[in-house]
Amino acid sequence: MCGIFGVFGHKEAAKLTYFGLYALQHRGQESAGMAVSDGREVREYRALGLVPDVFNEEILSRLPGHIAVGHVRYSTTGSTTVKNAQPFCVTHGGCTLALAHNGNLVNAYEIRRELESQGSIFQTTMDSEVIVHLLAKASRKGIVEAIREAMGIIRGAYSVILLLPDKLIAFRDPYGFRPLCLGMVNGGYVVASETCALDLIQAQYLRDIEPGEILVIDENGLSSYKGMESARRAHCIFEFIYFARPDSYIFGENVYAFRKHLGEGLARENPLEVDFVMPFPDSGNYAAIGYAQATGLPFEMGVIRNHYVGRTFIQPSAGMRDFSVRVKLNPVKEILRGKKVAVVDDSLVRGTTSRTRVKAIREAGAHEIYMLISCPPIRHPCFYGIDFPTPGELIAAKHSVEEIRRYLELDGLYYLSLEGLISAAGGEGDKFCLACFTGEYPVPVERGFRKDILEKGE
Ligand code: AMP
Numbered sequence: 001m002c003g004i005f006g007v008f009g010h011k012e013a014a015k016l017t018y019f020g021l022y023a024l025q026h027r028g029q030e031s032a033g034m035a036v037s038d039g040r041e042v043r044e045y046r047a048l049g050l051v052p053d054v055f056n057e058e059i060l061s062r063l064p065g066h067i068a069v070g071h072v073r074y075s076t077t078g079s080t081t082v083k084n085a086q087p088f089c090v091t092h093g094g095c096t097l098a099l100a101h102n103g104n105l106v107n108a109y110e111i112r113r114e115l116e117s118q119g120s121i122f123q124t125t126m127d128s129e130v131i132v133h134l135l136a137k138a139s140r141k142g143i144v145e146a147i148r149e150a151m152g153i154i155r156g157a158y159s160v161i162l163l164l165p166d167k168l169i170a171f172r173d174p175y176g177f178r179p180l181c182l183g184m185v186n187g188g189y190v191v192a193s194e195t196c197a198l199d200l201i202q203a204q205y206l207r208d209i210e211p212g213e214i215l216v217i218d219e220n221g222l223s224s225y226k227g228m229e230s231a232r233r234a235h236c237i238f239e240f241i242y243f244a245r246p247d248s249y250i251f252g253e254n255v256y257a258f259r260k261h262l263g264e265g266l267a268r269e270n271p272l273e274v275d276f277v278m279p280f281p282d283s284g285n286y287a288a289i290g291y292a293q294a295t296g297l298p299f300e301m302g303v304i305r306n307h308y309v310g311r312t313f314i315q316p317s318a319g320m321r322d323f324s325v326r327v328k329l330n331p332v333k334e335i336l337r338g339k340k341v342a343v344v345d346d347s348l349v350r351g352t353t354s355r356t357r358v359k360a361i362r363e364a365g366a367h368e369i370y371m372l373i374s375c376p377p378i379r380h381p382c383f384y385g386i387d388f389p390t391p392g393e394l395i396a397a398k399h400s401v402e403e404i405r406r407y408l409e410l411d412g413l414y415y416l417s418l419e420g421l422i423s424a425a426g427g428e429g430d431k432f433c434l435a436c437f438t439g440e441y442p443v444p445v446e447r448g449f450r451k452d453i454l455e456k457g458e
Helices: 012-023 057-063 107-118 128-137 143-153 195-200 235-241 255-269 285-295 354-363 401-405 416-423 450-456
Strands: 004-010 029-035 042-048 069-074 088-092 094-102 160-164 166-171 181-185 188-192 205-209 213-218 223-224 274-278 304-305 329-331 340-345 370-374 412-415
Touching: 004 012, 004 094, 004 160, 004 166, 012 029, 012 057, 012 069, 012 188, 012 195, 012 401, 029 160, 042 069, 042 094, 042 370, 069 094, 069 160, 069 450, 094 128, 107 128, 128 143, 143 160, 143 166, 143 213, 166 188, 166 285, 181 195, 181 223, 188 195, 188 213, 195 205, 235 255, 235 274, 274 285, 285 340, 340 354, 354 370
Parallel strands: 274 340, 340 370, 370 412
Antiparallel strands: 004 069, 004 188, 029 042, 029 069, 088 094, 094 160, 160 166, 166 213, 181 188, 181 205, 213 223, 304 329
């Protein structure tokens, strides 16, 4: 889970990248960084923290140039270290390159062991670093051929933006797990994880980077090369369900509209007789709107979200239970008291947050609470970049819907069916990766693969 952004041919490339990353902040809050080239020299800046905390005018002014690549990183377990912040910059054979990667490789450990046995020295514990090593190894053949060769070796999810002193290159795994799009602004080009980043800088959306494509952007304009073919697509359905911003278009579709379809599907499968529908904001908002419109039930905001909750705050005193959940959402007693409510949320992962939230609305006076989840039970871990816990911690991996209902202390719990999900996706289930629901992994995972294997080096 990360956000990436690149610019070619704009005199304020650093500033544009700052705004692009700002719009992609939801994709990663651990660290932010960018590398900028003036055509000869590449300068970089990376730090832990949110985009506006990491960069300021003074830092941006020290990053002159018309080509840039930026990255926001999502924290997975451990290793909150600036060493792992991207873009990842190296100089090899006199040429500097900077790489920003979104997604997870499933055979990084294997490749890394192999490269280390040949003498490679790794600087970080990131899977992304193996891509840089493979590119460096094949660099004699020219960058496009080197990328093609690397694509033949790495497996899994990768949307990548690569900066060289005089060009920007975007490439994407042949399954298209993670989104990546191309836009144009003032005669220059931009590449971004999501279109919401293009909107902010008033760039025009041109198209998506195709799965398996290598797109080179330089003084000659755009040159597209075939990197690697695949028989199928495997777009991450969870990008639609939860991760991407609702104003974005990803995989050719608007996220808001998709989420509304999920809510409509829930309404078809589980029409409830309740006083009103409410979301757990913000993740449940759009499916709740879809559900309310499809059933004709009133829509209310039964809990209010505090938008200013950062990552760090003073720890509450010992007596204040569930503080971290309560600080984010607060129930509105006036609306909830004595009511029969249908609460919509996008997903249940561990179940712990939802349990506290349900308890809070019960204490606020809700009389009967029914919960609707706009995706099927998540039973399997993700190896392609969504930060789900181990199967042991995924509540639906070990428990039936009825057991989960009881644990959450609900009067009813309803998940969208897999068929309902596929129907919201226009019936094109085979275009998507549904592994977290079905356990069918489109790209086989290397034996013994665990995210934390790479983290062990810390
Ligand atoms: P829980 O009750 O702990 O399962 O948390 C459910 C809430 O976490 C839902 O509102 C989801 O939107 C949100 N969520 C979605 N994806 C993840 C994830 N990968 N890890 C943790 N929480 C997530």
